[in-house]
Amino acid sequence: MSDTPPGNRLTPEALAELRHNLRTPLNHVIGYAEMLLEDAADPTLVPRRDALQRALAGARDALERINSTLGATGGAGAGEVSRLYEDLREPRDRIVRAIGDLLPAAEASDPGFTSDLRKILTAALRLIPEDAPRVPAAPEPAATRSAAAPSAATGPQARILVVDDGAENRDVLQRRLERSGHAVETAEHGRRALALLGERPFDLVLLDVLMPELDGFAVLEAIKGDPKLRDIPVIMISALDEMPGIVRCIEHGAEDFLHKPFDPVLLRARINASLEKKRLRDQEVEYLQEVGRVIEAATAVEAGSYRAGVLAPVARRADELGRLARVFDSMVLQMKAREERLRDQVRDLRSEIASARKDSKEFGVSVDGGNLRIGERFAQRYEIRAEVGRGGMGAVYRARDIELDEEVAIKTLRPEFVTDRTLLERFKDEIRLARRLSDQNIVRTHDFGEWGGVYFLTMEYVEGITVRELIDTRGRLGVSSTLAIATQLAHSLAVAQEHGVIHRDIKPQNLLLDDAGVLKVMDFGVARLAERSTSVTEAGLVVGTPAYMPPEQLMAEAVDARSDLYAAGVVLYECLTGRLPFEAASVISLVAKLLSQEAPSPAAVNPEVPPAFSALVLRLLAKKPEDRVQTATQLLEQLALLG
Amino acid sequence: MTRILLVEDNEMNRDMLSRRLQRKGYDVTMAVDGRQGVEMARAGAFDLILMDMSLPELDGWEATRQLRAAAETRTVPIIGLTAHAMAGDRDKALEAGCNDYDTKPVELPRLLGKIEALLGGPK
Numbered sequence: 001m002s003d004t005p006p007g008n009r010l011t012p013e014a015l016a017e018l019r020h021n022l023r024t025p026l027n028h029v030i031g032y033a034e035m036l037l038e039d040a041a042d043p044t045l046v047p048r049r050d051a052l053q054r055a056l057a058g059a060r061d062a063l064e065r066i067n068s069t070l071g072a073t074g075g076a077g078a079g080e081v082s083r084l085y086e087d088l089r090e091p092r093d094r095i096v097r098a099i100g101d102l103l104p105a106a107e108a109s110d111p112g113f114t115s116d117l118r119k120i121l122t123a124a125l126r127l128i129p130e131d132a133p134r135v136p137a138a139p140e141p142a143a144t145r146s147a148a149a150p151s152a153a154t155g156p157q158a159r160i161l162v163v164d165d166g167a168e169n170r171d172v173l174q175r176r177l178e179r180s181g182h183a184v185e186t187a188e189h190g191r192r193a194l195a196l197l198g199e200r201p202f203d204l205v206l207l208d209v210l211m212p213e214l215d216g217f218a219v220l221e222a223i224k225g226d227p228k229l230r231d232i233p234v235i236m237i238s239a240l241d242e243m244p245g246i247v248r249c250i251e252h253g254a255e256d257f258l259h260k261p262f263d264p265v266l267l268r269a270r271i272n273a274s275l276e277k278k279r280l281r282d283q284e285v286e287y288l289q290e291v292g293r294v295i296e297a298a299t300a301v302e303a304g305s306y307r308a309g310v311l312a313p314v315a316r317r318a319d320e321l322g323r324l325a326r327v328f329d330s331m332v333l334q335m336k337a338r339e340e341r342l343r344d345q346v347r348d349l350r351s352e353i354a355s356a357r358k359d360s361k362e363f364g365v366s367v368d369g370g371n372l373r374i375g376e377r378f379a380q381r382y383e384i385r386a387e388v389g390r391g392g393m394g395a396v397y398r399a400r401d402i403e404l405d406e407e408v409a410i411k412t413l414r415p416e417f418v419t420d421r422t423l424l425e426r427f428k429d430e431i432r433l434a435r436r437l438s439d440q441n442i443v444r445t446h447d448f449g450e451w452g453g454v455y456f457l458t459m460e461y462v463e464g465i466t467v468r469e470l471i472d473t474r475g476r477l478g479v480s481s482t483l484a485i486a487t488q489l490a491h492s493l494a495v496a497q498e499h500g501v502i503h504r505d506i507k508p509q510n511l512l513l514d515d516a517g518v519l520k521v522m523d524f525g526v527a528r529l530a531e532r533s534t535s536v537t538e539a540g541l542v543v544g545t546p547a548y549m550p551p552e553q554l555m556a557e558a559v560d561a562r563s564d565l566y567a568a569g570v571v572l573y574e575c576l577t578g579r580l581p582f583e584a585a586s587v588i589s590l591v592a593k594l595l596s597q598e599a600p601s602p603a604a605v606n607p608e609v610p611p612a613f614s615a616l617v618l619r620l621l622a623k624k625p626e627d628r629v630q631t632a633t634q635l636l637e638q639l640a641l642l643g
Numbered sequence: 644m645t646r647i648l649l650v651e652d653n654e655m656n657r658d659m660l661s662r663r664l665q666r667k668g669y670d671v672t673m674a675v676d677g678r679q680g681v682e683m684a685r686a687g688a689f690d691l692i693l694m695d696m697s698l699p700e701l702d703g704w705e706a707t708r709q710l711r712a713a714a715e716t717r718t719v720p721i722i723g724l725t726a727h728a729m730a731g732d733r734d735k736a737l738e739a740g741c742n743d744y745d746t747k748p749v750e751l752p753r754l755l756g757k758i759e760a761l762l763g764g765p766k
Contacts, residue, residue, distance in 0.1 A: 020726045020747065024656075027748030031659040038666065119655060
């Protein structure tokens with residue numbers, strides 16, 4: 001349209017191009033809408049047909065308006081083009097609204113339909129370019145003013161009330177305004193004006209200042225004092241010598257003023273400016289109300305009371321706020337679906353735990369050979385109830401903390417380690433670190449002490465079984481249960497990594513499951529601050545359980561958070577397949593296999609494992625740390641994608 | 644089935660027109676520019692070609708001239724589609740070798756009428 005100087009007629013070429021540019025998007029709207037109508041023959045799809053018909057009607061209306069303004073034979077000037085653009089806004093908005101009515105439901109269920117609806121929307125929005133010239137005198141379609149008044153969409157430009165006691169003034173104003181396309185009513189005094197305002201809606205009031213009985217000030221005050229009326233703009237009409245009165249009116253909320261006798265151009269300009277201001281104000285109010293709805297929805301999400309679709313009215317908007325509402329709604333839906341899946345996974349895990357408990361011998365019974373006796377009161381505070389396990393560093397007992405009257409676990413350090421000052425230092429270090437971790441997926445560490453030459457650690461006691469016991473009883477675990485374990489394990493590692501803590505000994509024996517299916521990682525015992533590991537570890541000293549160790553740990557090279565992710569990978573591999581990725585009789589042969597072979601994929605061992613889950617486990621088992629999933633948080637994200 | 648080659652660079656036009664023609668029973672193949680259009684037309688046996696005139700690479704007029712010059716496509720009916728409803732465009736399209744011509748945006752019933760006039764409807 002660069003070749004259309006204002007006021008000039010368009011050249012035939014420019015006219016043809018303009019016609020084409022306007023008709024192409026409409027043709028797209030019509031074409032897609034007709035196709036979708038053909039597809040919606042089913043009687044259950046009446047609402048869909050109805051909305052598509054509305055879009056079609058809007059497009060055909062727009063075409064008619066284009067053809068009548070830019071008919072093949074007639075010419076058109078820049079003024080007509082601007083007015084045409086204004087004229088097209090109303091049918092365009094009808095198309096957008098009709099499609100907006102269909103989109104939320106379609107997005108939830110029918111991608112093909114949604115894609116075509118979006119094409120219609122895109123085409124409709126292309127109809128009027130962003131930089132289309134606006135005509136200041138343009139009628140403002142009711143559609144953009146307020147969705148509640150669509151009937152006025154093609155009606156008069158504005159409903160104006162003229163209040164003047166002079167019959168001649170009323171008549172002149174009424175005729176002028178009607179000639180501009182407005183709907184005008186008149187009142188000869190203030191009381192009548194207020195009565196009319198109470199009866200029906202107006203967009204603008206022209207108000208004489210000097211009137212008998214109830215004068216302009218009083219009427220203005222009444223309008224501005226009434227919540228239902230105060231947003232209607234009021235233009236005061238006055239004689240030239242009433243300046244102080246005009247100032248007073250404007251201070252009381254009048255929009256503008258006009259002097260008698262009226263200059264027609266000024267009259268039109270001021271009325272249009274007031275109407276435009278009102279339109280913008282209305283739009284702003286509507287916008288703010290819809291922003292309020294989005295904020296309410298966010299609050300509802302926090303409170304857990306969000307209902308899907310509650311934002312549908314906002315989501316229909318074609319602007320950024322509409323987009324925000326649509327994205328928000330679909331994110332919440334995804335989140336809910338994810339929570340739902342997690343609940344299902346934990347439920348499956350719980351039923352596996354229950355079966356394991358039924359099928360197996362009792363877990364957690366006393367075994368002999370520890371350095372504490374059952375029934376003994378230890379450290380003047382703990383009554384030893386049972387030995388519940390034994391690890392590389394010592395034995396674990398269930399005990400009663402007499403002081404706090406609660407169950408605790410006590411882990412003792414094997415006597416032969418106590419002579420080793422390096423080990424003792426390491427143990428103290430690990431406690432300081434572990435005490436920082438507080439999370440439902442991590443066994444809490446309480447205290448470290450020494451009694452009668454026995455160094456010991458007290459921890460939260462968790463009634464449950466280890467993943468080791470679960471695998472041993474069940475052979476292998478279901479995919480859903482494994483996902484429940486994976487998600488909780490990844491979460492605990494993410495918490496640890498946030499605190500700079502590396503576990504170094506993730507294995508099924510260290511993963512406890514309570515009856516509710518909550519996984520708790522214990523023995524953040526070998527862990528030490530990453531940056532201190534090299535200074536404390538003696539070269540070549542392997543800490544941990546070889547089968548779950550990554551190559552770098554087996555070779556006593558630098559270990560970081562990614563080493564725990566490797567171990568998590570081995571655990572998940574074992575859960576899914578009942579086997580280790582590499583079986584070996586000795587550490588040496590394990591290292592040899594690890595370095596020379598690739599583990600068979602979990603899906604190859606157990607066809608029930610989905611390929612994506614299988615691939616994720618193999619990525620955790622990458623030999624080079626840089627080829628693995630890099631952080632526990634990333635692992636959580638990847639698991640979320642699996643379902 | 645009647646085979647139509649649609650040469651059109653605008654994605655939405657292509658998507659819509661091809662789907663609408665398919666619904667009417669035509670087998671539609673698509674090319675996205677003039678050069679591809681000429682290659683595909685010469686390689687495949689089409690009953691009719693719908694040729695957008697403003698195309699990248701090789702415009703529709705030139706593509707039509709090339710198709711008219713090649714033995715294997717000399718007699719395939721071509722309907723030119725032009726954006727500008729200017730009087731001269733019709734002559735330009737026919738001059739290049741189009742059998743008929745239609746203006747964009749395409750109105751389907753009108754275009755179908757022209758296709759059927761040239762072919763006698765989908766087979």
